[in-house]
Amino acid sequence: MADNDPRRFIPEGEGFHYDEFPFYWLVRLHALYTLELEKVLKRLNTGIPQRRVLIVLRQHGVVSVSTLAMHVVIKPSTLTRILQRMREAGLIEMRTNAEDARVTDVLITPEGVDLAARIEEATRRIFVRSYRDLDAVELERLMKVLRHMFVNLSEH
Template identity: 35%
Template structure:
């Protein structure tokens, strides 16, 4: 072990630096895979959540995606303009905005099923390696 490996404050030894760098690179890895679907990475995340369960309120969607509603709202508007989702006021509570998939948004799911495999191929990891990395990172999502 070198002196550099033992330096707890060396940049290359910092988890935070590795995660931030990886996060930036993940978006660039996804970009060419998502372009043919007409989605940006944040829009893809919205669609993933809606493919799991729709309709749902903007607030519920924001909570699941760990985003502020004010940040999510423009993404949803762009998806609506693209014909992927619809927005409407809840019948029970007019203050609540419900987001639902359109038929085109539902149909896009089939094409999106190829995305995970393409990403694994690009990064040279198999499903179990990706799951292990994801599971390790999830531990950091609930720490405050």
Template identity: 30%
Template sequence: MTKKYSRFLPSEKSFNIDNFPYYWVTQVHSQYVHNIDNVLKRYGLDNSRRRILLALNIKQNASVSELSEMIISKMSTTTKIVYRLKDEGFVNTYSCENDARITRVNLTEQGKEMIHKINSLTGAVLEQSFEGLTPLQIEKMIDGLKIIFKNLSS
């Protein structure tokens, strides 16, 4: 690693955790999930189920493996969440016509209603999280995170 990045590396003698970007990424994510979970308790939901519902809102009739990729979760974990949502009446599952090994998932009317409730509740958390930032600062942050993601994915 070049010297220009050395102050951000935990291997440096002068390392300060406050300068480690991944510390802040995980801190922000953990606090976000905590706040979202607290808000969702009102509906008996949690962040994991919210993520599946929102992914299905984007891609109706997704397979369990597609959902797993979308929410970056293990297939077994995603399957458990999907069947829990099914038991709660938020989703339906069915076997793919072309390949019975593939389970597809879609939202029920109850699931669609829950998404509207979720979005109105979680909007306040998002607004709170962006307080003190301009839209341009948020866009630049997103651009930077996309670059880091791309770098890590290659």
């Protein structure tokens, strides 16, 4: 099989090497990223799910629970429990959507904005370190490839 044939990255047969499997590296990268984030976030008395929620809300403003679940990649039932704790902590508000009473909207509070800013500052070094020696073109290409793979897997 030629070196430029993408089939060589499919785990099958004798010639397959796990260290040439893209998902092997994605999983390892995600695990290391998660460990690093958890260390930093623990000092702020928060966690990764709360970070995801605050980032999405800070960027989009008001978001429905179902849309938020999609963006933060958390099951709606699990997300609801997280949101309840965040509401109790004063980080978010939850309201019935004015146009559709079946929809619950979530919005960030000033306290949530403050925590999101502290999280961003505290985690900045992780991202700077992970992108070291990569230029903007390489990062843009990486994003393009990851989005492409995401779309491929999203197709039914």
